[in-house]
Amino acid sequence: MRRGPHHGHPGHGHGPGPRGGRLLDAGLLLLISRGTSHGYPLIEAIREDLGLDVPDVGAVYRALRRQESQGLLTSTWETGATRPRRVYTITPAGREVLEIWMRGVEEMREALERLLQVWKGDTQ
Template sequence: MNPDALRGHMDALLLSVLEREPLHGYAIIEALQERSGGALSVPTGTVYPALRKLERTGLLASEWATVGGRRRRTYRLTDSGRRRLQGERSAWREFAGVIGGVLQPEIKPEVKPSG
């Protein structure tokens, strides 16, 4: 998959992976690969800065834990992170519908009137 395609979606992907349970960084990378059927191979140099940013903005919290005999920083969603994830999912559905309507004009997107 083209890495540029992920631009602007990394936060939502990370929040989604952490929705079920707290995970450490490498487990997050593995979960992204597994959920994508191997299509997403995100480097640590992309994931860790994004996790730190999400933590600074209050969407994630972290604590040190011992996992497999090693100390690792484990990340979990905050309540704000859960709310943001809901918003990201809604925005994604709208985006995918609009783009789908352009790429597949025989499928009309459901557009809700604004206001």
């Protein structure tokens, strides 16, 4: 069954895994699933932990707002010693979408490994 923004899962593109700009979406959900966070540490973790390029920092904040509007994340305002900041938490729907994406990534990785084996002549 096809799922996506028009097929029952908000934020999930056509097909089994994240592609193109959806890597940022998947990365954000993955990082937030490991604990609540806010914008700047997420940007650093996307770059350092996931190795993804973030040429447009604004794209991260737009993705967070979009995922929140789709019900994949919730946010609260945290006030403290520093300026107020929006802290994000993944929702059960966000965990479900993340699980679907990660299964798709595993399937894609396996297919790419087979493709490379055939290309190298090692089809064992």
